[in-house]
Amino acid sequence: MNIGIVGLGLIGGSLGLDLRRLGHQILGVSRQELTCQLARERGVVDEASINLTLLAAADVVFICTPVAAIAPTVQQLIPHLSPEAIITDVGSVKAVVIDAVAPLWHNFVGGHPMAGNEYSGIEAAVSGLFAGNPYVLTPVDTTPPASVKTVEQIVRSLAAKVYFCHPQEHDQAVAWISHLPVMVSASLIDACMTETDPEVLDLVQQFASSGFRDTSRVGGGNPELGVMMARYNREFLRRSLLSYRQSLDQLMELVEQENWQGLEKRLQQTQSQRSQFLGMRDEGLMI
Numbered sequence: 001m002n003i004g005i006v007g008l009g010l011i012g013g014s015l016g017l018d019l020r021r022l023g024h025q026i027l028g029v030s031r032q033e034l035t036c037q038l039a040r041e042r043g044v045v046d047e048a049s050i051n052l053t054l055l056a057a058a059d060v061v062f063i064c065t066p067v068a069a070i071a072p073t074v075q076q077l078i079p080h081l082s083p084e085a086i087i088t089d090v091g092s093v094k095a096v097v098i099d100a101v102a103p104l105w106h107n108f109v110g111g112h113p114m115a116g117n118e119y120s121g122i123e124a125a126v127s128g129l130f131a132g133n134p135y136v137l138t139p140v141d142t143t144p145p146a147s148v149k150t151v152e153q154i155v156r157s158l159a160a161k162v163y164f165c166h167p168q169e170h171d172q173a174v175a176w177i178s179h180l181p182v183m184v185s186a187s188l189i190d191a192c193m194t195e196t197d198p199e200v201l202d203l204v205q206q207f208a209s210s211g212f213r214d215t216s217r218v219g220g221g222n223p224e225l226g227v228m229m230a231r232y233n234r235e236f237l238r239r240s241l242l243s244y245r246q247s248l249d250q251l252m253e254l255v256e257q258e259n260w261q262g263l264e265k266r267l268q269q270t271q272s273q274r275s276q277f278l279g280m281r282d283e284g285l286m287i
Contacts, residue, residue: 002027003154004058006073008039008048010116011090012064013125016044018158021127027054030122038122056080060150063089067228071100078105086147092174092225093232094138094167102142109151110138110167113160114178120222128159135160138167175236177277179229180244183237185219186226188212 001024005012008030020026020043028045029052030036036048047054055061055077063070063077070089077087088109091097098110115133117124135155139148155162165173195201208216230237254263 001025001060001154002058004029004055004061005045005064006052006055006061006077007064008035008044008122008125009064010120010124011113011129012062013039013042013044013122014115014127014129015062015064015090015158017042017125017127018130019154020044020046022157027058029054035122042122042125044122044125052077052080056082058082058085060086060088060154063087063091066224067091067093067097067232070097071104074101074104074108086150088151092178092229094136094170096232098138098140098167102140106142107144107147109143109147110140111151111155112136112138112170112174113155114174115160117217117221130155131159133160134163136163136165136170138165138170140167171233172236175233175240179233179237180240182218182221182226182229183241184244185216187219189216189219 003019003024004027005016006029008016008028012028016026016028016039026045026047028036028039028048029050030039030048031050033050036045036050039045039048058081061077061081063073065073070091074087081087084107086107086109087101087105088111089097089101090111090113092112094110094112098108101108101110113130113133113135115130115135135158137148137152137155139145152162192204193201195204251263251266253259254266
């Protein structure tokens with residue numbers, strides 16, 4: 001199959017590495033010629049160009065640009081595609097993307113791989129990034145079932161766990177487990193930097209190890225991605241931030257009241273609840 005990838009960063013590059021290894025012909029497009037060169041050198045693509053005309057032969061095209069660029073990219077891509085070509089995306093927000101793109105191209109399947117790290121660019125691309133991780137597909141009533149099936153088969157070949165849900169339900173869910181953690185993690189870093197004693201701040205930075213590394217990772221990631229999450233999922237993110245602030249206020253009250261029994265009960269509760277988020281997932285679950 002000829003698979004096009006627009007945007008050869010972490011996600012697009014990692015897709016290219018895996019799909020090319022599986023025998024597909026990978027056609028990559030980037031805004032930068034240097035990125036195209038690096039993609040060819042790393043074996044991410046078979047061919048790469050700064051021109052969308054390269055994708056005329058593509059059967060399926062993955063749009064791996066920032067959310068704000070997805071709809072404009074599709075508009076620019078349409079004149080070059082076969083009418084039967086399938087377009088899918090990897091944006092972390094779905095409702096706004098589908099509302100904008102579905103009227104432009106009937107063979108559009110919304111998608112979101114729940115995988116990544118704090119790095120960006122073609123240099124960060126790795127094989128196996130999606131294996132074992134959720135990959136959400138968000139078809140709507142007008143999405144052709146055959147197109148959904150094709151994208152699903154490609155995703156499953158990456159050893160990802162496929163989930164289906166409505167675009168708005170997706171956005172509400174990821175506000176809790178993806179977008180909120182970015183903001184909380186960023187605020188943790190910001191709070192640590194408010195230490196006014198330079199010697200203590202130096203110790204804080206020297207002592208930071210696994211606990212801080214784990215909780216600060218997503219807050220130290222790509223700022224553009226964080227802004228896109230907030231801008232295009234504003235209402236659901238705002239709700240989750242309000243709830244988080246209330247929970248933090250409750251913890252602060254327990255500490256201020258020296259209610260250690262209450263605090264222990266609260267921490268025991270969160271200890272037991274964590275497995276509900278990170279336990280075994282049933283493949284193909286509808287969420």
